[in-house]
Amino acid sequence: xxxxxxxxxxxxxxxxxxxxxxxxxxxxxxxxxxxxxxxxxxxxxxxxxxxxxxxxxxxxxxxxxxxxxxxxxxxxxxxxxxxxxxxxxxxxxxxxxxxxxxxxxxxxxxxxxxxxxxxxxxxxxx
Amino acid sequence: xxxxxxxxxxxxxxxxxxxxxxxxxxxxxxxxxxxxxxxxxxxxxxxxxxxxxxxxxxxxxxxxxxxxxxxxxxxxxxxxxxxxxxxxxxxxxxxxxxxxxxxxxxxxxxxxxxxxxxxxxxxxxx
Numbered sequence: 001x002x003x004x005x006x007x008x009x010x011x012x013x014x015x016x017x018x019x020x021x022x023x024x025x026x027x028x029x030x031x032x033x034x035x036x037x038x039x040x041x042x043x044x045x046x047x048x049x050x051x052x053x054x055x056x057x058x059x060x061x062x063x064x065x066x067x068x069x070x071x072x073x074x075x076x077x078x079x080x081x082x083x084x085x086x087x088x089x090x091x092x093x094x095x096x097x098x099x100x101x102x103x104x105x106x107x108x109x110x111x112x113x114x115x116x117x118x119x120x121x122x123x124x125x126x
Numbered sequence: 127x128x129x130x131x132x133x134x135x136x137x138x139x140x141x142x143x144x145x146x147x148x149x150x151x152x153x154x155x156x157x158x159x160x161x162x163x164x165x166x167x168x169x170x171x172x173x174x175x176x177x178x179x180x181x182x183x184x185x186x187x188x189x190x191x192x193x194x195x196x197x198x199x200x201x202x203x204x205x206x207x208x209x210x211x212x213x214x215x216x217x218x219x220x221x222x223x224x225x226x227x228x229x230x231x232x233x234x235x236x237x238x239x240x241x242x243x244x245x246x247x248x249x250x251x252x
Contacts, residue, residue, distance in 0.1 A: 103161075
Protein backbone atom coordinates (compact mmCIF):
# COMPACT_ATOMS: atom_id res chain seq x y z
CA UNK A 1 0.00 0.00 0.00
CA UNK A 2 3.02 2.29 -0.19
CA UNK A 3 3.04 5.32 -2.47
CA UNK A 4 4.96 8.49 -3.16
CA UNK A 5 3.14 11.48 -4.62
CA UNK A 6 4.02 15.13 -5.00
CA UNK A 7 1.87 17.84 -3.44
CA UNK A 8 2.07 21.07 -5.44
CA UNK A 9 1.46 24.27 -3.52
CA UNK A 10 -0.29 26.99 -5.53
CA UNK A 11 -1.85 30.38 -4.87
CA UNK A 12 -5.23 29.21 -6.23
CA UNK A 13 -5.92 25.51 -5.87
CA UNK A 14 -9.38 25.71 -7.46
CA UNK A 15 -7.91 27.46 -10.49
CA UNK A 16 -5.09 24.93 -10.63
CA UNK A 17 -7.54 22.02 -10.61
CA UNK A 18 -9.23 23.57 -13.64
CA UNK A 19 -5.94 24.28 -15.36
CA UNK A 20 -4.57 20.75 -14.91
CA UNK A 21 -7.81 19.36 -16.30
CA UNK A 22 -7.42 21.43 -19.46
CA UNK A 23 -3.65 21.03 -19.73
CA UNK A 24 -3.25 17.33 -18.93
CA UNK A 25 -6.76 15.90 -18.85
CA UNK A 26 -6.34 15.50 -15.08
CA UNK A 27 -9.41 14.63 -13.05
CA UNK A 28 -10.05 15.59 -9.45
CA UNK A 29 -10.35 12.43 -7.37
CA UNK A 30 -10.66 13.89 -3.90
CA UNK A 31 -11.03 17.25 -2.21
CA UNK A 32 -10.32 18.00 1.42
CA UNK A 33 -10.89 21.37 3.05
CA UNK A 34 -8.55 22.27 5.89
CA UNK A 35 -9.74 24.00 9.07
CA UNK A 36 -7.77 27.06 7.98
CA UNK A 37 -9.54 27.32 4.61
CA UNK A 38 -7.14 25.74 2.14
CA UNK A 39 -8.16 22.93 -0.17
CA UNK A 40 -6.15 19.78 -0.83
CA UNK A 41 -7.21 18.25 -4.16
CA UNK A 42 -6.15 14.78 -5.24
CA UNK A 43 -5.58 14.71 -9.00
CA UNK A 44 -5.10 11.91 -11.49
CA UNK A 45 -3.70 11.97 -15.03
CA UNK A 46 -4.86 8.57 -16.28
CA UNK A 47 -3.96 7.07 -12.92
CA UNK A 48 -0.81 9.12 -12.34
CA UNK A 49 -1.48 10.89 -9.06
CA UNK A 50 -0.49 14.22 -7.59
CA UNK A 51 -2.02 16.77 -5.22
CA UNK A 52 -2.77 20.45 -5.52
CA UNK A 53 -2.81 22.45 -2.30
CA UNK A 54 -3.50 26.09 -1.50
CA UNK A 55 -0.62 28.14 -0.23
CA UNK A 56 -0.40 28.54 3.54
CA UNK A 57 2.77 30.30 4.68
CA UNK A 58 2.01 29.55 8.34
CA UNK A 59 2.40 25.84 7.48
CA UNK A 60 5.51 26.45 5.32
CA UNK A 61 3.46 25.63 2.22
CA UNK A 62 4.70 28.24 -0.23
CA UNK A 63 3.89 28.62 -3.91
CA UNK A 64 6.50 29.04 -6.64
CA UNK A 65 5.14 32.54 -7.18
CA UNK A 66 5.94 33.44 -3.58
CA UNK A 67 9.35 31.77 -3.65
CA UNK A 68 10.33 33.07 -7.07
CA UNK A 69 10.85 29.62 -8.56
CA UNK A 70 10.46 25.93 -7.90
CA UNK A 71 12.88 23.32 -6.61
CA UNK A 72 10.98 20.34 -8.03
CA UNK A 73 10.18 19.41 -11.61
CA UNK A 74 7.39 17.03 -12.43
CA UNK A 75 8.58 14.43 -14.95
CA UNK A 76 5.61 13.28 -17.00
CA UNK A 77 6.12 10.35 -19.38
CA UNK A 78 3.31 9.82 -21.86
CA UNK A 79 2.74 8.06 -25.15
CA UNK A 80 2.38 11.27 -27.14
CA UNK A 81 4.39 14.04 -25.48
CA UNK A 82 4.01 16.35 -28.47
CA UNK A 83 0.25 16.28 -28.14
CA UNK A 84 0.32 16.76 -24.36
CA UNK A 85 2.78 19.63 -24.68
CA UNK A 86 0.61 21.34 -27.29
CA UNK A 87 -2.43 20.90 -25.06
CA UNK A 88 -0.61 22.34 -22.03
CA UNK A 89 0.59 25.35 -24.03
CA UNK A 90 -2.92 25.92 -25.38
CA UNK A 91 -4.23 25.82 -21.79
CA UNK A 92 -1.82 28.57 -20.72
CA UNK A 93 1.51 26.93 -19.89
CA UNK A 94 4.69 28.65 -21.10
CA UNK A 95 7.49 26.87 -22.92
CA UNK A 96 10.80 26.61 -21.01
CA UNK A 97 12.44 24.55 -23.73
CA UNK A 98 10.75 23.13 -26.82
CA UNK A 99 9.98 19.47 -27.19
CA UNK A 100 12.61 17.75 -29.30
CA UNK A 101 14.73 14.60 -29.47
CA UNK A 102 17.27 15.10 -26.67
CA UNK A 103 20.83 13.71 -26.49
CA UNK A 104 19.95 11.84 -23.26
CA UNK A 105 17.61 9.47 -25.07
CA UNK A 106 14.26 11.14 -24.58
CA UNK A 107 11.94 13.13 -26.72
CA UNK A 108 11.21 15.82 -24.19
CA UNK A 109 10.24 19.42 -23.59
CA UNK A 110 9.62 21.56 -20.52
CA UNK A 111 6.82 23.94 -19.67
CA UNK A 112 6.03 26.20 -16.73
CA UNK A 113 2.40 26.23 -15.69
CA UNK A 114 0.55 29.43 -14.69
CA UNK A 115 1.11 28.59 -11.02
CA UNK A 116 4.88 28.35 -11.40
CA UNK A 117 5.32 24.59 -11.38
CA UNK A 118 7.51 23.08 -14.07
CA UNK A 119 6.72 19.96 -16.07
CA UNK A 120 9.01 17.84 -18.19
CA UNK A 121 6.88 16.09 -20.79
CA UNK A 122 8.44 13.30 -22.76
CA UNK A 123 8.96 9.68 -23.64
CA UNK A 124 11.99 7.48 -24.25
CA UNK A 125 13.29 7.55 -27.80
CA UNK A 126 12.99 4.27 -29.67
CA UNK B 127 4.36 3.13 -20.02
CA UNK B 128 3.22 6.44 -18.56
CA UNK B 129 4.67 7.73 -15.30
CA UNK B 130 4.87 10.82 -13.15
CA UNK B 131 7.87 11.32 -10.90
CA UNK B 132 9.24 14.28 -8.99
CA UNK B 133 12.75 15.56 -9.63
CA UNK B 134 14.20 17.19 -6.53
CA UNK B 135 16.82 19.87 -7.08
CA UNK B 136 19.52 20.01 -4.43
CA UNK B 137 22.84 21.77 -3.90
CA UNK B 138 24.68 18.44 -3.57
CA UNK B 139 23.15 15.53 -5.45
CA UNK B 140 25.83 13.05 -4.38
CA UNK B 141 25.25 13.94 -0.75
CA UNK B 142 21.50 13.73 -1.23
CA UNK B 143 21.77 10.24 -2.73
CA UNK B 144 23.62 9.17 0.41
CA UNK B 145 21.16 10.91 2.71
CA UNK B 146 18.07 9.38 1.08
CA UNK B 147 19.68 5.96 1.35
CA UNK B 148 20.16 6.40 5.09
CA UNK B 149 16.85 8.20 5.71
CA UNK B 150 14.48 6.14 3.57
CA UNK B 151 16.47 3.13 2.47
CA UNK B 152 16.42 4.55 -1.06
CA UNK B 153 18.64 2.94 -3.66
CA UNK B 154 20.19 4.65 -6.64
CA UNK B 155 18.90 3.05 -9.83
CA UNK B 156 20.45 5.28 -12.46
CA UNK B 157 22.92 8.12 -12.72
CA UNK B 158 23.27 10.50 -15.63
CA UNK B 159 25.89 13.22 -15.87
CA UNK B 160 24.93 16.32 -17.79
CA UNK B 161 27.32 18.10 -20.17
CA UNK B 162 27.38 21.01 -17.71
CA UNK B 163 28.49 18.84 -14.77
CA UNK B 164 25.33 18.13 -12.83
CA UNK B 165 24.19 14.64 -11.97
CA UNK B 166 20.67 13.30 -12.32
CA UNK B 167 20.18 10.28 -10.03
CA UNK B 168 17.15 8.01 -10.28
CA UNK B 169 16.15 6.82 -6.80
CA UNK B 170 13.81 4.11 -5.58
CA UNK B 171 12.25 3.58 -2.14
CA UNK B 172 11.04 -0.01 -2.51
CA UNK B 173 9.90 0.77 -6.04
CA UNK B 174 8.66 4.31 -5.33
CA UNK B 175 10.63 6.46 -7.71
CA UNK B 176 11.98 9.98 -7.61
CA UNK B 177 15.00 11.82 -8.96
CA UNK B 178 17.72 13.90 -7.34
CA UNK B 179 19.34 16.56 -9.48
CA UNK B 180 22.11 19.07 -8.87
CA UNK B 181 21.16 22.71 -8.83
CA UNK B 182 21.72 24.60 -12.08
CA UNK B 183 20.37 28.14 -12.00
CA UNK B 184 21.02 28.62 -15.73
CA UNK B 185 18.43 25.86 -16.36
CA UNK B 186 16.00 27.26 -13.73
CA UNK B 187 16.76 24.26 -11.51
CA UNK B 188 16.96 25.86 -8.08
CA UNK B 189 17.34 24.23 -4.70
CA UNK B 190 15.12 24.96 -1.69
CA UNK B 191 18.17 26.46 -0.01
CA UNK B 192 18.54 28.97 -2.83
CA UNK B 193 14.82 29.76 -2.96
CA UNK B 194 14.33 29.89 0.80
CA UNK B 195 11.70 27.16 0.86
CA UNK B 196 9.97 24.57 -1.25
CA UNK B 197 6.70 24.63 -3.13
CA UNK B 198 6.30 20.84 -3.27
CA UNK B 199 5.92 18.31 -0.48
CA UNK B 200 6.66 14.66 -1.05
CA UNK B 201 3.85 12.53 0.38
CA UNK B 202 5.29 9.16 1.39
CA UNK B 203 2.86 6.44 2.47
CA UNK B 204 4.46 3.44 4.14
CA UNK B 205 3.46 0.56 6.38
CA UNK B 206 5.35 1.87 9.40
CA UNK B 207 5.58 5.66 9.25
CA UNK B 208 6.82 5.90 12.84
CA UNK B 209 9.84 3.79 12.01
CA UNK B 210 10.55 5.66 8.76
CA UNK B 211 10.21 9.01 10.52
CA UNK B 212 12.60 7.95 13.26
CA UNK B 213 15.08 6.74 10.67
CA UNK B 214 14.85 10.01 8.71
CA UNK B 215 15.39 12.08 11.87
CA UNK B 216 18.35 9.90 12.85
CA UNK B 217 19.83 10.49 9.39
CA UNK B 218 19.63 14.25 9.82
CA UNK B 219 16.12 15.36 8.85
CA UNK B 220 14.41 17.95 11.05
CA UNK B 221 10.87 17.60 12.38
CA UNK B 222 8.34 20.08 11.00
CA UNK B 223 5.45 18.51 12.88
CA UNK B 224 5.56 15.31 14.89
CA UNK B 225 4.00 12.10 13.67
CA UNK B 226 0.60 11.59 15.28
CA UNK B 227 -2.94 10.51 14.46
CA UNK B 228 -4.31 13.44 12.44
CA UNK B 229 -7.95 14.58 12.21
CA UNK B 230 -7.89 14.02 8.43
CA UNK B 231 -7.64 10.26 8.83
CA UNK B 232 -3.92 9.69 8.59
CA UNK B 233 -1.18 8.91 11.02
CA UNK B 234 1.30 11.41 9.68
CA UNK B 235 4.25 13.64 10.43
CA UNK B 236 6.40 15.99 8.40
CA UNK B 237 10.14 16.40 8.19
CA UNK B 238 12.48 18.71 6.31
CA UNK B 239 15.57 17.04 4.89
CA UNK B 240 19.04 18.63 4.99
CA UNK B 241 18.60 19.80 1.39
CA UNK B 242 15.38 21.68 2.16
CA UNK B 243 12.84 19.25 0.71
CA UNK B 244 9.84 18.38 2.85
CA UNK B 245 8.40 14.92 3.33
CA UNK B 246 5.04 13.91 4.73
CA UNK B 247 5.39 10.40 6.13
CA UNK B 248 2.26 8.55 7.02
CA UNK B 249 -0.38 5.92 6.45
CA UNK B 250 -4.17 5.90 6.54
CA UNK B 251 -5.65 5.31 9.96
CA UNK B 252 -7.60 2.07 10.32
